[in-house]
Amino acid sequence: xxxxxxxxxxxxxxxxxxxxxxxxxxxxxxxxxxxxDLRQDLLISSESMGxxxxxxxxxxLLHDDVWQAFEIINSPYAPALHEDAIQAEIIMVLDTAGRVxxxxxxxxxxxxxxxxxxxxxxxxxxxxxxxxxxxxxxVIEPPRSDHLYMITPLISDDVPLGTLxxxxxxxxxxxxxxxxxxxxAFITLLSLAVLLPMSWYWGHHMAKPLVKLADCMGRIxxxxxxxxxxxxxxxxxxxxxxxxxxxxxxxxxxxxxxLEKQMVISDRLAAIGRLTAGIAHExxxxxxxxxxxxxxxxxxxxxxxxxxxxxxxxxxxxxQIRDTVGALLVEAKPGSQRLSPQDIEDxxxxxxxxxxxxxxxxxxxxxxxxxxxxxxxxxRQTLINLVLNAVQATQEKGxxxxxxxxxxxxxxxxxxNDGKHIPxxxxxxxxxxxxxxxxxxxxxxxxxxxxxxxxxxxEFHVESVPGHTCFTITLPIGELAS
Amino acid sequence: MKRPRHLALAMILFxxxxxxxxxxxxxxxxxxxxxxxxxxxxLDDLTxxxxxxxxxxxxxxxxxxxxxxxxxxxxxxDLLLEKKLDFAWICGYPYTRYASWLQLLAVPVYQDQPLYRxxxxxxxxxxxxxxxxxxxxxxxxxxxxxxxxxxxxxQYRLLQMGADPQRFFRKAFFTWAxxxxxxxxxxxxxxGGAVDGYVWDTLAKLHPELTAQTRIVxxxxxxxxxxxxxxxxxxxxxVAALRSVLLGMHADPEGRLLLERLNLDGFIAGEPALFGEIxxxxxxxxxxxxxxxx
Numbered sequence: 001x002x003x004x005x006x007x008x009x010x011x012x013x014x015x016x017x018x019x020x021x022x023x024x025x026x027x028x029x030x031x032x033x034x035x036x037d038l039r040q041d042l043l044i045s046s047e048s049m050g051x052x053x054x055x056x057x058x059x060x061l062l063h064d065d066v067w068q069a070f071e072i073i074n075s076p077y078a079p080a081l082h083e084d085a086i087q088a089e090i091i092m093v094l095d096t097a098g099r100v101x102x103x104x105x106x107x108x109x110x111x112x113x114x115x116x117x118x119x120x121x122x123x124x125x126x127x128x129x130x131x132x133x134x135x136x137x138x139v140i141e142p143p144r145s146d147h148l149y150m151i152t153p154l155i156s157d158d159v160p161l162g163t164l165x166x167x168x169x170x171x172x173x174x175x176x177x178x179x180x181x182x183x184x185a186f187i188t189l190l191s192l193a194v195l196l197p198m199s200w201y202w203g204h205h206m207a208k209p210l211v212k213l214a215d216c217m218g219r220i221x222x223x224x225x226x227x228x229x230x231x232x233x234x235x236x237x238x239x240x241x242x243x244x245x246x247x248x249x250x251x252x253x254x255x256x257x258x259l260e261k262q263m264v265i266s267d268r269l270a271a272i273g274r275l276t277a278g279i280a281h282e283x284x285x286x287x288x289x290x291x292x293x294x295x296x297x298x299x300x301x302x303x304x305x306x307x308x309x310x311x312x313x314x315x316x317x318x319x320q321i322r323d324t325v326g327a328l329l330v331e332a333k334p335g336s337q338r339l340s341p342q343d344i345e346d347x348x349x350x351x352x353x354x355x356x357x358x359x360x361x362x363x364x365x366x367x368x369x370x371x372x373x374x375x376x377x378x379x380r381q382t383l384i385n386l387v388l389n390a391v392q393a394t395q396e397k398g399x400x401x402x403x404x405x406x407x408x409x410x411x412x413x414x415x416x417n418d419g420k421h422i423p424x425x426x427x428x429x430x431x432x433x434x435x436x437x438x439x440x441x442x443x444x445x446x447x448x449x450x451x452x453x454x455x456x457x458x459e460f461h462v463e464s465v466p467g468h469t470c471f472t473i474t475l476p477i478g479e480l481a482s
Numbered sequence: 483m484k485r486p487r488h489l490a491l492a493m494i495l496f497x498x499x500x501x502x503x504x505x506x507x508x509x510x511x512x513x514x515x516x517x518x519x520x521x522x523x524x525l526d527d528l529t530x531x532x533x534x535x536x537x538x539x540x541x542x543x544x545x546x547x548x549x550x551x552x553x554x555x556x557x558x559x560d561l562l563l564e565k566k567l568d569f570a571w572i573c574g575y576p577y578t579r580y581a582s583w584l585q586l587l588a589v590p591v592y593q594d595q596p597l598y599r600x601x602x603x604x605x606x607x608x609x610x611x612x613x614x615x616x617x618x619x620x621x622x623x624x625x626x627x628x629x630x631x632x633x634x635x636x637q638y639r640l641l642q643m644g645a646d647p648q649r650f651f652r653k654a655f656f657t658w659a660x661x662x663x664x665x666x667x668x669x670x671x672x673x674g675g676a677v678d679g680y681v682w683d684t685l686a687k688l689h690p691e692l693t694a695q696t697r698i699v700x701x702x703x704x705x706x707x708x709x710x711x712x713x714x715x716x717x718x719x720x721v722a723a724l725r726s727v728l729l730g731m732h733a734d735p736e737g738r739l740l741l742e743r744l745n746l747d748g749f750i751a752g753e754p755a756l757f758g759e760i761x762x763x764x765x766x767x768x769x770x771x772x773x774x775x776x
Contacts, residue, residue, distance in 0.1 A: 065655065066653070067623070067656065067658070107607070110673075111621040112653050
């Protein structure tokens with residue numbers, strides 16, 4: 001489940017866990033240290049107290065003065081000590097036979113009680129006391145006991161008189177320990193209060209570009225949707241690099257897709273071209289024969305008026321077929337003249353009357369300064385086609401712009417208008433013959449133009465969005481020679 | 483537990499300094515001070531009351547008065563016998579022992595009689611013990627070896643029972659004060675204790691929470707109350723002066739207030755015969771135990 005969680009939550013969650021783990025470890029180590037310190041403190045203070053008590057207890061023991069010993073061992077119990085102060089739970093003096101000489105808890109440890117009889121813990125203690133022969137203090141920790149004992153031998157002139165035993169409850173540490181634990185917990189919470197929002201913020205910040213990228217990628221299916229915009233995080237870090245690569249990939253995908261589309265279109269157009277050319281040739285041969293036959297028939301002999309009428313009807317029909325076939329059979333005739341700037345200006349003159357009828361504002365930008373190596377007739381024909389199409393598409397008082405220039409051994413022709421745009425679904429069939437787009441004429445204008453440009457090894461581009469349609473032609477200069 | 487020690491130290495210091503101070507003073511009070519030894523036959527840690535009593539005596543006697551306190555009876559008796567003290571408030575037991583060196587000065591009156599009792603106490607938690615005999619093999623607290631109520635009475639009773647006082651108890655120890663016997667029994671350090679009845683009663687008034695932790699098992703017959711004594715050789719005029727002041731205490735308000743604080747009714751001159759029973763017990767105990775006493 002955590003695996004499928006968004007980075008938006010995963011990163012802050014992990015940061016939170018990290019912060020918690022760190023805080024816990026630091027607190028635990030501090031607590032451990034504190035516990036150790038407390039224990040050390042206790043042992044040091046207990047040892048020094050033991051030394052003092054032992055010294056004063058020796059005379060009482062020598063004189064067998066139980067009461068004085070009782071007063072001495074009770075002296076560390078000041079009534080108004082700080083509640084946190086670590087006090088011995090019990091202090092007692094054992095004689096050399098292991099009996100209680102005196103204790104601060106006479107009811108529990110009565111005078112002369114065999115200490116070993118009290119319990120296994122005390123038996124262990126007595127054993128430890130009997131094993132302890134050095135004149136220094138020692139710490140006894142009976143197993144499975146919540147007490148620890150500091151024992152100090154009572155010695156007078158090298159003669160052992162007994163042992164001072166100070167018992168401490170381990171739970172004595174608890175109030176101080178808890179106090180420290182509480183403080184540590186408070187500081188941990190405080191730092192969490194600061195660190196958690198920070199880690200959440202950073203986590204979100206880190207996750208944002210990833211989330212955006214994932215979101216953007218998710219929107220790409222089998223095809224790249226039109227107008228796909230991805231606001232991606234820009235930086236030199238890994239995510240930024242991924243974003244940049246993704247953008248580049250997206251762009252290339254788009255290009256590839258449009259290229260494929262174009263190829264499909266141009267392939268289709270080429271196929272249509274070949275088909276129409278083939279048909280046209282096949283038609284033209286019998287057609288020529290038929291027209292010759294009619295011609296011959298008309299020249300020889302006299303014909304009755306009905307036959308003349310029928311022949312003329314046949315001849316007109318056949319001529320119309322030849323015209324149509326001729327139109328389909330486009331051929332950029334080589335050997336025509338080089339294209340000169342005047343040719344372009346001629347086109348302007350030719351379309352002037354159509355422009356005038358619709359009061360269109362024409363911008364004619366002829367940047368051609370000298371003749372170029374391109375056949376003038378097909379180029380002129382194409383230009384006329386495009387300009388007339390533009391004029392046709394433009395509303396009354398609309399704008400048409402024509403730009404012709406040459407650079408880097410290419411001729412560029414751009415014809416723009418601000419009329420009705422071409423819907424995307426019609427764009428695919430734009431250059432096909434008998435275009436349904438054509439409102440007047442055969443719908444062969446663009447087909448012819450396309451064929452011409454194809455034959456001149458040029459490229460044809462169309463862009464059309466509402467309010468702006470632009471036809472662009474790029475022709476390599478030097479085609480005249482081929 | 484430390485307070486009494488400090489007080490004792492202060493009193494000792496005071497006892498040393500007071501004569502010097504008195505000597506340094508000029509005028510009618512620059513006389514030889516009256517030295518009175520005090521033993522823990524009463525609650526000798528009521529320092530404020532003691533100081534008031536001292537100045538009361540000083541005022542009545544027209545002489546400086548010095549109270550001397552020691553940790554046990556023996557020290558005071560020694561000082562008395564060494565003539566370092568003129569008067570002392572001691573127990574009936576040492577009085578009978580040193581009767582030839584001592585002169586009876588006055589006997590306090592307690593509950594309208596110059597008499598008191600010894601109490602046998604056990605911890606309040608012990609609800610079964612009904613007699614001294616049941617404390618056999620237990621831990622016992624005596625007040626002072628020179629005390630009648632806190633030692634002699636119990637020794638006498640044990641001997642009468644045919645027991646050996648040295649072995650009857652598993653362990654016996656001295657606390658050197660009646661009050662501390664009560665404390666030792668209350669704490670459970672001792673399974674039983676012999677205490678001055680007057681001290682126990684006074685403690686019951688001042689510190690009922692302490693006496694409540696103990697239970698009286700037996701009360702002894704009455705004995706002569708611990709008397710004020712003068713050592714022989716002290717000027718009779720001085721003896722008479724102090725005696726008259728003590729006997730007259732109940733007659734004036736200040737004196738009555740002090741007596742009230744001491745939980746006493748007054749003083750009478752008293753008769754040595756008052757201590758006959760104690761002397762008898764002493765003889766009996768000494769005969770039985772053959773302990774040579776100084």
